Amino acid sequence: MMRGYRPTPVSNSTLSFCGSDNSSAYKVDxxxxxxxxxxxxxxxxxxxxxxxxxxxxxxxxxxxxxxxxxxxxxxxxxxxxxxxxxxxxxxxxxxxxxxxxxxxxxxxxxxxxxxxxxxxxxxxxxxxxxxxxxxxxxxxxxxxxxxxxxxxxxxxxxxxxxxxxxxxxxxxxxxxxxxxxxxxxxxxxxxxxxxxxxxxxxxxRYMWFPCPTEVKPPDDLQDLGVRFLQPFVNLLSKSTYWWMNTFITSAHKRPIDLKTIGKLPISMRALTNFQRLRKAFDAQAVQ
Structure with missing residues (x-):
């Protein structure tokens, strides 16, 4: 009844950090x-x-x-x-x-x-x-x-x-x-x-320094109306837009309005971009 059966050698199934087929692996001479x-x-x-x-x-x-x-x-x-x-x-x-x-x-x-x-x-x-x-x-x-x-x-x-x-x-x-x-x-x-x-x-300067550098939260993140978080999330979330999952899920359930979308961060608003463009234009005009 057991004809043709070949048991697996013990050495093949034995788990050992350095193996069991070479005893010299454990020597540190x-x-x-x-x-x-x-x-x-x-x-x-x-x-x-x-x-x-x-x-x-x-x-x-x-x-x-x-x-x-x-x-x-x-x-x-x-x-x-x-x-x-x-x-x-x-x-x-x-x-x-x-x-x-x-x-x-x-x-x-x-x-x-x-x-x-x-x-x-x-x-x-x-x-x-x-x-x-x-x-x-x-x-x-x-x-x-x-x-x-x-x-x-x-x-x-x-x-x-x-x-x-x-x-x-x-x-x-x-x-x-x-x-x-x-x-x-x-x-x-x-x-x-x-x-x-x-x-x-x-x-x-959080170690070995008497005066650590204090970092305050950005103003945009203290504004409950700001929902566009792309500049503030980590690199993985920024590259995959993972932070928008909640927004996308809610958009599938019900129509969204401007209040749901929220405000843009200060650095991305039209007035901020206009001021930057105006400053660059004036600097170019002077030259």
């Missing part, structure tokens, strides 16, 4: 940093730190503190480097997807499952998504001191990826290897995001 599996485990540390440090804040609801400034909109200011941060995060997510795919393909050539080839990248992707959600909530609440978690995260991630990149080079893994290129790109991206975070610290 040549130094911790010369062990590839240890470097991958070290790369997990920043992601775990960010997830454990930001999830409680997100769940507790620090991001909903925009109500303290009595503004009816969901966002009202952008920290320095806002758009650049969003662009870097999108690129980071793409590179992490490539790293996950490369790890899964590489794992297919092993006899047992090597989680270290793709699990750190998966955690990195989850951490990247969490970082941008966390940033959006902190930006919304205008509480930049909580960005210290992101500053630490980018620093740790940049250091661990740089160490791994250098060790790849030391062991002769070069540009012909995809993992070398991906690691170098990740080190660059984490370094750029660290630079963005340092720029926020220097310009908002």
């Amino acid at each position: 040549n130094g911790l940093l010369n062990n590839g599996c240890f470097l991958d485990a070290l790369g997990v540390v920043p992601h775990v730190f960010l997830l454990f440090s930001t999830f409680p804040i997100l769940f507790i609801g620090w991001g909903s503190q925009s109500s303290k400034v009595h503004i009816h909109h969901s966002t009202w200011l952008h920290f320095p480097g806002h758009n650049f941060r969003w662009l870097l995060t999108v690129v980071l997510l793409f590179v992490l997807v490539c790293e996950i795919a490369e790890g899964i393909v590489s794992d297919g050539f092993n006899q047992s499952r090597h989680l270290h080839l793709y699990m750190p990248a998966g955690l990195g992707m989850l951490a990247a998504i969490t970082s941008i959600i966390y940033y959006h909530n902190i930006e919304t609440s205008n509480f930049p001191k909580l960005l210290i978690a992101l500053l630490i995260y980018w620093t740790l991630a940049f250091i661990t990826k740089t160490i791994k990149f250098v060790k790849y080079d030391d062991h002769g893994i070069g540009l012909m290897q995809l993992r070398f290129c991906i690691t170098g790109l990740l080190a660059l991206l984490y370094g750029l995001l660290l630079g963005v975070e340092v720029n926020v610290v220097l310009r908002r």
Whole structure:
């Protein structure tokens, strides 16, 4: 009855971070940093730190503190480097997807499952998504001191990826290897995001400075009649017009009028544009 049945070898189904088909993967006789599996485990540390440090804040609801400034909109200011941060995060997510795919393909050539080839990248992707959600909530609440978690995260991630990149080079893994290129790109991206975070610290002066920079809400967002929020939402919402979902849904249910549409922001009104045009015209006329 059981003729033709071949049981799957235990090694193929055993889950192990460094695999179960190579006992030398757990040896660190040549130094911790010369062990590839240890470097991958070290790369997990920043992601775990960010997830454990930001999830409680997100769940507790620090991001909903925009109500303290009595503004009816969901966002009202952008920290320095806002758009650049969003662009870097999108690129980071793409590179992490490539790293996950490369790890899964590489794992297919092993006899047992090597989680270290793709699990750190998966955690990195989850951490990247969490970082941008966390940033959006902190930006919304205008509480930049909580960005210290992101500053630490980018620093740790940049250091661990740089160490791994250098060790790849030391062991002769070069540009012909995809993992070398991906690691170098990740080190660059984490370094750029660290630079963005340092720029926020220097310009908002929320740490190590006696007098933080106070930022007041734009006048348009304190006007309940202003409904056109395109200049004030985050880059993702601005590029997809996600902020208009409520307006579009209500327009499908009932006819809309001018009161529902609301007023334009001051910078987009006809009088403002006329004054700008008049100023430019007068300056050109003088020349």
